[in-house]
Amino acid sequence: MNKMSYKEKFVQMNKEAKATWIAAAVIIIFWWLAGFGVYGAFGTELKIFGMPAWFVLSCFGSWILSVVLVAFLIKAVFKDFSLDDELSEENSTEEEEIK
Amino acid sequence: MSKSFMMLAPVVIFFAVLMGMGFYIQKRSSDARAENYSKDYYIGGRSLGGFVLAMTLVATYSSVSSFLSGPGVAWQKGFGWVYYASTQVVAAFLVLGVLGKKMAVVGRKTESVTAVDIIRNRYQSDLLATISAIVIIVFFTTQMIGQFVGGAQIFSAATGLSYEAGLIIFAVVVVLYTTVGGFNAVAITDTACAIMMIVGMLCLAYAIITKGGGIANIMAAINEASETARATGEGFDMVSPTASNSIPVQLFITQWMLCGVCTIGLPQTNVRCLAYKDTKSVHRAMMYGTIVVGAMMVGMHLLGVLSRGVLLSIPEGASTDTVMPALISQYMHPVLAGLTIIGPLAATMSTISSLLIAGSSAIVKDIYLHHKEAKKEKVNQSVVGKISIGMTGIMGIAAVILSINPPDIIVWINMFAFGGLQAAFFWIFLLGLFWKKANRSGALWCIIGGLGSYIFVYITGITIGAFHNIIVGIVVGLICFIIGANTGKPVDDKIGRIFFPEKY
Numbered sequence: 001m002n003k004m005s006y007k008e009k010f011v012q013m014n015k016e017a018k019a020t021w022i023a024a025a026v027i028i029i030f031w032w033l034a035g036f037g038v039y040g041a042f043g044t045e046l047k048i049f050g051m052p053a054w055f056v057l058s059c060f061g062s063w064i065l066s067v068v069l070v071a072f073l074i075k076a077v078f079k080d081f082s083l084d085d086e087l088s089e090e091n092s093t094e095e096e097e098i099k
Numbered sequence: 100m101s102k103s104f105m106m107l108a109p110v111v112i113f114f115a116v117l118m119g120m121g122f123y124i125q126k127r128s129s130d131a132r133a134e135n136y137s138k139d140y141y142i143g144g145r146s147l148g149g150f151v152l153a154m155t156l157v158a159t160y161s162s163v164s165s166f167l168s169g170p171g172v173a174w175q176k177g178f179g180w181v182y183y184a185s186t187q188v189v190a191a192f193l194v195l196g197v198l199g200k201k202m203a204v205v206g207r208k209t210e211s212v213t214a215v216d217i218i219r220n221r222y223q224s225d226l227l228a229t230i231s232a233i234v235i236i237v238f239f240t241t242q243m244i245g246q247f248v249g250g251a252q253i254f255s256a257a258t259g260l261s262y263e264a265g266l267i268i269f270a271v272v273v274v275l276y277t278t279v280g281g282f283n284a285v286a287i288t289d290t291a292c293a294i295m296m297i298v299g300m301l302c303l304a305y306a307i308i309t310k311g312g313g314i315a316n317i318m319a320a321i322n323e324a325s326e327t328a329r330a331t332g333e334g335f336d337m338v339s340p341t342a343s344n345s346i347p348v349q350l351f352i353t354q355w356m357l358c359g360v361c362t363i364g365l366p367q368t369n370v371r372c373l374a375y376k377d378t379k380s381v382h383r384a385m386m387y388g389t390i391v392v393g394a395m396m397v398g399m400h401l402l403g404v405l406s407r408g409v410l411l412s413i414p415e416g417a418s419t420d421t422v423m424p425a426l427i428s429q430y431m432h433p434v435l436a437g438l439t440i441i442g443p444l445a446a447t448m449s450t451i452s453s454l455l456i457a458g459s460s461a462i463v464k465d466i467y468l469h470h471k472e473a474k475k476e477k478v479n480q481s482v483v484g485k486i487s488i489g490m491t492g493i494m495g496i497a498a499v500i501l502s503i504n505p506p507d508i509i510v511w512i513n514m515f516a517f518g519g520l521q522a523a524f525f526w527i528f529l530l531g532l533f534w535k536k537a538n539r540s541g542a543l544w545c546i547i548g549g550l551g552s553y554i555f556v557y558i559t560g561i562t563i564g565a566f567h568n569i570i571v572g573i574v575v576g577l578i579c580f581i582i583g584a585n586t587g588k589p590v591d592d593k594i595g596r597i598f599f600p601e602k603y
Binding site for chain 2: 006007009010011013014016017019020021023024027028031035036039044049050051052054055058059060062063066067070071073074078079080081082083084085
């Protein structure tokens, strides 16, 4: 658990969101290349487990890639911190003001 | 023992377990509810761990179509349809990774319990919040009816009971446990449902592969069907990604938006970002959710394709929706069939329960309680309890009654409800949490313009090439938002410091 100020948490969360978008973009590009790309290059002749290679690579491949990328995200990019704002002093007064 | 009894036994046991969970949760949460009823009933006191968070997210997201319509079409069109469905693999981690923590942090800071609370606090607009609540109520109700109809159909097709009997049996169960148990019951039963969906899928896989005589035999049948299609032009080339060009590339692109990227705007799923316990939970949920959603979407649709090796044809004029029920009732041992049929029923029930609890929160918390608060009237927690339970029950029962003979207007609205929610809320959540310039006028213009244009193209039948209409709603919504944000009043510093402290 990292002690972070309210502000630092937002800097961190923006970074995490950006990394998540990048991961999604990588998956979409891979999905496209492994599906339409492999089909374009090899047609249906190339097979894995008796099924068309383009299908196995794109569908199972994107799934495995997603799991690997998420594992990377939560290990390397995402950080643990308290979801409550425990450090901020003006915490209570601010909450009153919103109401 | 008769066949239908053996088949119903697992279903009845499962239903009893779900009801038990609902009543147990109700009993366990009486203390928490006495203190703050809405927080416990509608968001479960922010207590979800990683596993339950992942399962409730996935179970809510996968509906009757993931088990019935989707695999049915895959049976007909082949691997291209699995490719099409596999775009959903990003759905679980995207909403948690992008919105998850920020909604949790600002949700705690502003004491938000519903998705509309977040909108109200961010944009400081009662008008926007009320429009949002109404959009949610309308679309959730129609979607619930759609799910009730689908669930009752599959139940009656597989068990031989009448449509009405099937509807009443499983509708009573889901409405009851959701009403008494609230959000925590929804989350726990969703978890049970997700597990049973996987179990059902595995039973189905076993049956299809053994009855089809192994993957090699099944693939031979599929290749033969594809060759016939290529030679005669009738049917579909099942081994090509576009299934004889019946799934154009433009449709794949819009599918990435409709079932992938834009799902982060769905209030019934992103409200879960307000409900989990700590950052560890959300990290774990991203992982589990991605594993399960991928297994389920790729797995179920692939089974649809492989079932072609078992069920060669369906009666002339029959819908592909009948493929899965026919397969289950004709080719499986009754007990196994009963276990399998729980899968689609669980998918239906877990979606309904989430829509019901979120829909009820829109009426009670976002409209009624807000109205009382605005008039500075104190509301007793036990009164809130009675109203919350009453409203959830009434909404559920109304949806069941409408499902007996669904009016055309509801069937029609349901067709664009999923996309409509995204057109309305995608930018409001995304820009609201990540773009400081996003303001009240931008959000109002976006919900009116985005949703309005989406409905307009639906009514008039205008299409842009082969793209799905969601693209119109999303693009118009964004343009409206940017214009509104640049002309309207910027957000004041008080709100800015809560949602964008890094800019100060």
